[in-house]
Each structure stands twice: as structure tokens, then as C-alpha cells.
Amino acid sequence: MGSATINSPVTTPFTLHVIPRDQHTISRKDISPNALRVLYRLRESGFGAYLVGGAVRDLLVDGRPKDFDVATDATPEQVKQLFRNCRLIGRRFRLAHVVFGREIIEVATFRANSDDGSGDREVENGMLVRDNVYGSIEDDAVRRDFTCNALYYAIEDFSVRDYVGGFEDVMARRMRLIGDPEQRYREDPVRMLRAVRLAAKLGFEIDGPTAEPIPRLATLLNEAAPARLFEEVLKLFLAGHGVASFEGLERYGLLQVLFPESAAALKSNRTGALRRMVIAGLRSTDERVANDEPVSPAFLFALLLWPAFCRTLIGLQKQGLAPEEAQRRAADRVTLHQLSTIALPRRFSLPMQEIWLLQSRFASRQRKRVFRTLTHPRFRAAFDFLVLRQVASPEHEQDIAFWQEAQQQNGRELESSLESIHAEVDAEQDGEAPRRRRRRRRRPGGAVSGE
Structure with missing residues (x-):
């Protein structure tokens, strides 16, 4: 040399x-x-x-x-x-x-x-x-x-x-900034995200002096252009190392700047169920990237902002709002607040909200609503999201089983299944012994409260 x-x-x-x-x-x-x-x-x-x-x-x-x-x-x-x-x-x-x-x-x-x-x-x-x-x-x-x-x-x-x-x-396998770290981060705060992303991608450790200022300077990201932060988030989570990137953002105090409401919700969720769901979703995303399968930014943001949506929805329900109205308001509020940090384009924010709002429909067995849900353009993404929620709460097992079967049935078979379900409910209400155990009903808004 x-x-x-x-x-x-x-x-x-x-x-x-x-x-x-x-x-x-x-x-x-x-x-x-x-x-x-x-x-x-x-x-x-x-x-x-x-x-x-x-x-x-x-x-x-x-x-x-x-x-x-x-x-x-x-x-x-x-x-x-x-x-x-x-x-x-x-x-x-x-x-x-x-x-x-x-x-x-x-x-x-x-x-x-x-x-x-x-x-x-x-x-x-x-x-x-x-x-x-x-x-x-x-x-x-x-x-x-x-x-x-x-x-x-x-x-x-x-x-x-x-x-x-x-x-x-x-x-x-060491990430080290050239020059004085604090000065370099002040020149361009997005370098803090790059440090986390590259360390996650390469399996490198961030050098001590390079890592030390990040928690102190994390709020400088608020000065970065929201459109640029959107692109950086896609690089963090859609390049095959999303789990490691998320853990790096948590470790260095950057998650609470990029996703303040979700970070607060994760912190207050004592069971850790919401974090388990986010990690499971990111792990699935990493697997899809590794297999060259497509990943939608709308689904990614639905996952990352789901903790914020859950927390906001519960707050609105406590104020006495009707379930559907509370869900719509929660979706709009979370999206609007997030836009001040990350410029999420409408072509992604609207499908994201549809994924959330479809979750409450999965408890319904009304004929028209079932058929409407199955033909919704966002059904497949919303159903995948429901399956992911099983990581956080086991209460979705029966809904998942019903909708898995519904997707494989033709119209006549599905109508027959729904008639059987309604007949069992009617029989139970008339005092007759049902042929099989009746599906447990959730309280209004329960689609998210258990998580």
C-alpha cells in the first residue's frame, strides 16, 4: 500500500x-x-x-x-x-x-x-x-x-x-463522518438519516463520535424539505433493510422527529403489541424486496402511521363520536399532522386511509357490505393489513378465516355461507341452540382498541 x-x-x-x-x-x-x-x-x-x-x-x-x-x-x-x-x-x-x-x-x-x-x-x-x-x-x-x-x-x-x-x-465495517460531526450534520441534517440507512444496509456500526450528536441534533430534520424527507423514508424502508433502519431511528431519537405521533403511540402502548406489528410488517416488506416483489408506499405508510391512527381513534371514541365518523376524522387528522414533516403525496395518502377504513368492515357479515368490500380496489392490501394485525392481537383470527374463504368462493357459494351465518344468529336470538358456536361480537370501534 x-x-x-x-x-x-x-x-x-x-x-x-x-x-x-x-x-x-x-x-x-x-x-x-x-x-x-x-x-x-x-x-x-x-x-x-x-x-x-x-x-x-x-x-x-x-x-x-x-x-x-x-x-x-x-x-x-x-x-x-x-x-x-x-x-x-x-x-x-x-x-x-x-x-x-x-x-x-x-x-x-x-x-x-x-x-x-x-x-x-x-x-x-x-x-x-x-x-x-x-x-x-x-x-x-x-x-x-x-x-x-x-x-x-x-x-x-x-x-x-x-x-x-x-x-x-x-x-x-464502521460508519464515520469526515470532519466535525456536528458541523457536518448542521450543513445537511439528512446526513443523520443517511448514517442510519447506510449502517442498516451494510451492517456497519456507527462510529462513537459520529453517533453522539444525532440525538441532540435530531430536531434539525424539521428544517429539511418535507418532499426530501419523503424520498429518504422510501430509501430507509423500501430497500430491503427496513427492520434495521427502524431500529436505528429508534436508537438515535430520529423516529420521534420523523413520525412524532406514531412514536408517542408506540411509547404509550405498554404491551408492545403495536411495535411487534410494525416490526413484523417491515420484516415482510424486507422479504418482498429480497424476492423482487412490489411494495406499495401506501401500505408502508399505513403501517408506520397505524399506531398514530389507533391512538387518535381511541381518543375520538372517548369523546363519544360514532365509530365511522371517528375513523374518518382520525385518518384525516393523522395524515394532516404528518404532512407537516413528510410530504406524503395524495396518490399514497388516500390509499393509505382506505386501508385503515376498510379494517372495520371485516367484522361485518351483511350481504351487501361483504360483496362491496370484496370488490373494493383496496381490498387485497387491506386484507393483508388485517393478517398483519394478527401479530398484535389474536382477536382477528375468525375474520381472517372468513375472508380467506370468501375470496375463494363464487357468488352463489358466498351467499349460501352468509345465509348460514345469519340463520345461526337468528336461531340463537330465538332461543334455539345454534349448530356451531356463534362468532363473538366486538364493541363498536373495537377494530383497533385491542391493539
Whole structure:
């Protein structure tokens, strides 16, 4: 492993470590051919070009990167001149996207770690809102967030270049911020979520000094754009490591900032039933992602906000509201309050509410209502949610059995089943002995009160 001392005008001296090909596991056969094309063309045109960031990190831990990013000393305009299939994007962070069919290779120019006075670097209230001052590879390395994301794979000699100790951290499976953690979180509070997400994804431990400020600074997330937080939540929970992400959010005091009402409901739920349900739902989601099965954001948010919905509904029921009215108000109230933190689009919030509101229908055996429920466009998701609720409360067993059977019956068979159920109820009310045990009735609103 070679090394050379580098001096930066804005940081203390640091050391470049060059990890030669025979001391790391990265192979070109595991790199996207399109990324290699971009790297080679930039090199042939006289520019420095490196595979960088998450792709290098993931390749080192035997992962399979979904994206391959390139860092270069070519400006975005120079990159565009080299590739006809290139488009420039972004104002806050100017980038070149080289498009190969459905794959996009993102090419970023080395960023400086200081302000040159041009106005291309802007900081507001400690947060970096614009960053288009270009610099050297050394500058670029120290301004990245985590050491594991500041590794550069050089195509000319197949070495890995490390300016901040990232290679050692990856080998130790350690998440460590570059620079002063508190300052870096204040620059961009979403880095706290990235720390949790990457640690969950990679199975890394967050380094002590990197972890320490997170609970203290968690409320800074309230300054982040709600639309950006929505995207971050999807990355946390729909990438196959939702359970570990949830546990990380709990551990570092971030859950109560992202989902304040659900966090409060989970804390007050003494039996832990609601948390067991959330964990079970996230575990199921992780399994679906692993099997390349689709996962709906509407179902995810129905799960994450269910504790808040339950708690709000119980409060409204205590005020004497009719069950259906209380459910509608609870759904609207929880959704509205959550929107102040996370911008949940209506195309997801409306199906989420339908999943909740359908839960009370599963106790009904009225003919019209049963057939209406079965044909509801959200029936399947709502039924899956009902099955999930069995983790929190065993009282849903009979409803699950009924609706499982109902889905397999044709119209005539289902009508016959419903007639039998009603005949048994009528016989019991007339004082006759029913042929089988009558299904226990729940009190109004009981669809959630037992959880």
C-alpha cells in the first residue's frame, strides 16, 4: 500500500493511501460496462476519472451496486461535449447524466472544500444549499460525507485511492463522518438519516463520535424539505433493510422527529403489541424486496402511521363520536399532522386511509357490505393489513378465516355461507341452540382498541 502526504488549504494535512489491485477485491467484471465506457473516454480525452462513492464501497464488501457514479476533473460542460447522450441537471449541485437506455451514469466534477467568492457555494443557517465550486480530487474527498463514500477506483492501474481512511473503515465495517460531526450534520441534517440507512444496509456500526450528536441534533430534520424527507423514508424502508433502519431511528431519537405521533403511540402502548406489528410488517416488506416483489408506499405508510391512527381513534371514541365518523376524522387528522414533516403525496395518502377504513368492515357479515368490500380496489392490501394485525392481537383470527374463504368462493357459494351465518344468529336470538358456536361480537370501534 503506497502513501503520500497531501496538503489542503482548508484542512490539516492528510495522507493518500493507494491500495493496489492485489490488496482489494474490486474487479472490472463487476462494474457496469457503461460506467467503464465513461471512465475510459474521459481518460482518453486527458481528464482524471474515477469510479467513486457507494459503488466502490459496495464492491469492497461483496455487494452489488445499483448505481455507478463517476468523479472527474472535467466540468459538466466538458463532459457534455464528450458524450452526445449526456444531459446536465441540477442547480444546487450541477451534474452530468450520461444516458445508456435505462441506465444513467452520474458524472460529478470534483468539488472544492471552500468558497471562492463566485457565489457558486451558498450556506444558509449552517446548511449547504448550493455547491458548484470545483476543485481537486483531494478537495473532493474531504467534502464528502462518510469515509466509506470517499474511495476512488482508478481505471488506469485498478487501484483504490483513499484520502480519509475510508478503506480501513470499510474493512472494519464502521460508519464515520469526515470532519466535525456536528458541523457536518448542521450543513445537511439528512446526513443523520443517511448514517442510519447506510449502517442498516451494510451492517456497519456507527462510529462513537459520529453517533453522539444525532440525538441532540435530531430536531434539525424539521428544517429539511418535507418532499426530501419523503424520498429518504422510501430509501430507509423500501430497500430491503427496513427492520434495521427502524431500529436505528429508534436508537438515535430520529423516529420521534420523523413520525412524532406514531412514536408517542408506540411509547404509550405498554404491551408492545403495536411495535411487534410494525416490526413484523417491515420484516415482510424486507422479504418482498429480497424476492423482487412490489411494495406499495401506501401500505408502508399505513403501517408506520397505524399506531398514530389507533391512538387518535381511541381518543375520538372517548369523546363519544360514532365509530365511522371517528375513523374518518382520525385518518384525516393523522395524515394532516404528518404532512407537516413528510410530504406524503395524495396518490399514497388516500390509499393509505382506505386501508385503515376498510379494517372495520371485516367484522361485518351483511350481504351487501361483504360483496362491496370484496370488490373494493383496496381490498387485497387491506386484507393483508388485517393478517398483519394478527401479530398484535389474536382477536382477528375468525375474520381472517372468513375472508380467506370468501375470496375463494363464487357468488352463489358466498351467499349460501352468509345465509348460514345469519340463520345461526337468528336461531340463537330465538332461543334455539345454534349448530356451531356463534362468532363473538366486538364493541363498536373495537377494530383497533385491542391493539
